[in-house]
Amino acid sequence: MYLQSMPVDIQEHILLQLDSPICLVCASTTCKLWRRIIAGTVFLKRFRSLHKPPVVGYYHQSDQSPASVRSFKPSPQVTTAIASRYDSLDHFLPLAWLFTGTVKDSRGSLLLVEIATMKEDTLRQHLYVVEPLTQQSKAIAVYKATTPAIPCEIQAFLLDGAKPGEIGMSNFRVVCLSKNGTVAGIITQDGPIREVKTGNDHGKYMGYLGSAAGSMYWYTKPRTVFAFDKTTAEFSSSSLPDTDDFVQPTISTKFAVTAGRDGQARIVFLAGDTLKIFARPKPRSGDDWVLEKSVQQPSAVTLGVPRPQRFTFGRSVPLC
Template sequence: MHLHDDILGAILERIDSQVSLLRAASTCKRWRSSIADTAFLRRFRSLHAPAVAGDYCNYSPLPPFPNEVVPKTRDPVFFIPSPSLSSSIDGGHFSLDFLPDDGILRRVVDSRGSLLLMYSYWRIGGAIVEDLVVCEPLTRRYERIPSPPELRGATASSCFRQFYLIDGAGTSNFRVLCEHYMDNAMHIVVFNPDDDDGREYSSSSWEEKDISSSIVTPAGLSWARRLGRAAGSWYFYDTDEEDRISNMLILLDGRTGEFSSSMLPANENWDKRSNNFCVADGHDGKPRVCTVDDGSVMVFAMRDGDGQWALEKRLLLEEAIRGLPGYKPWHIKCLNILTRGPGFIILSLAAIVKWTVSVDLETMEVTPGVEDMGEMVYRCELPWPPVLNACVDSRP
């Protein structure tokens, strides 16, 4: 029976996942042609959430491993396949062994969609030399990004810097934003590949970005401490020269590269928690502010009505951890947030003997945690538009 193209398209749009769509594309030339159509891909993306391939973490993990997957890597970065796709995706396709093996141990510093931002630095004399790479593991493509010209030769003590991936503004699918500090002030420069006409990127593609009208503080923004990433955006809080903080939360929108701010509840002592609060994704994909203080975990969410942050959940750790393997009554006195990830945080509860627990931000369930997943878990999606037949195994 021959289906009309419109009917075939309507059927294919109802395929439940991107991986299943890739399998369908390998069925026959007609299906592949229909799926490769730009209009079809646009409709499919509007109906289905992006497919998560898995998560990248820095440092070598210690057991127990998430999903019982033992990662193997030659670099201090490992990949954990998504549980929903682990049977369909060969994790080997997400190895980073295609990056130049020039003795540089790179770490993931950001991810966006199917892209990773890798960073490494070393010192020559007192100056810092940097290696910055944007890569797409599944397609094994990478681009080296030159350092901002104002940072070349700068020392670590004279210029702190962080790098972030944001959406492209033209034909390119990415830009890189650099946050750095000089003369007791925060500066932002943005790298746009579309600004470079040559085959190799040059430092002239970095441009200064003025954020003075986006973030208004009494004395200007002198230092922003990074809290974490949620809903595709990065969050920071403002500190003064004495490391005291206000209740201002600063947001870097990963889609536009623009900055904005919101206010945390004024009745909370945020300065007291300056080293023990973070931002992470909730299970609904919306941001959550998490704090650990006086034996409690508190989760704040932004209200839909007025856009104000409000307490959503509170957990008394002493009650929650009692009975877990390795529990000691004095553990509760040594709280520290180790890792923030999609829908969870990992806490260290012991100063001398490492003992960690994971807190689910939806259910507030506490379970034994993984000790060394790094500060952040970096989510990686399958490329879009899809790379047909790139990651599907050969099973019929």
């Protein structure tokens, strides 16, 4: 009787606190309502986002000097033998990895590694997809800097392969953005780069905000948001409200992207001591963002919205 009188959203919140898929299956046998809640697509997406799989460990490195501080920290539950596989990239990657290599992204059991080399006074950036556990690597692209000795600001990210939810050395995609953000490239394990227009015709730098609700998000001044749909591999653009909030020089450090309880993306922005949450009333291409909620925070406890990293720092590698 008590459960029947409890609002459904409260019951959903309780079920989301379960820390095991096994417990979730057991809970689904309790009653028809809980079975219907747990079987819902939105609920399952939220559950997966809250309860990440175990991780092998974390790669840590500095953008300024990757080789000198690059390290791998295994999780306590990982055996020494498995951890050593992830800490031994030096043994099967090109020698240049020791001096210029950086881990740009990770997904599943794979890493996306960037290695820079100099040839005829021109900096070249090479991308490798790496599987540390099997010590396999595959070169997938080479980029050339427009100015000698100055690195390109190529952004690159790992995605699942053609089959959603599956990724491996024979099934992956890589998304790369050009320095000026006007063109993106989609690379698969066995195909050439397929160019995709981002819609950023002005060539303004696109700051990566994060990933949520099946899409990746970038921001350009003064208030444009670009979204990349991971399923369709297409970009769309939308706008934030026309206010004075988005004119600060360090605007990109105050954004974060997350998913709401309805499974749709939200943009969280820190304006002074106030967190502003923006939503799209109709989550379709071209719909602009509106202010959904403002949350006032005492300045003494305001820590700021975590800055999304363009380069990997503390990226987790799930157990495979």
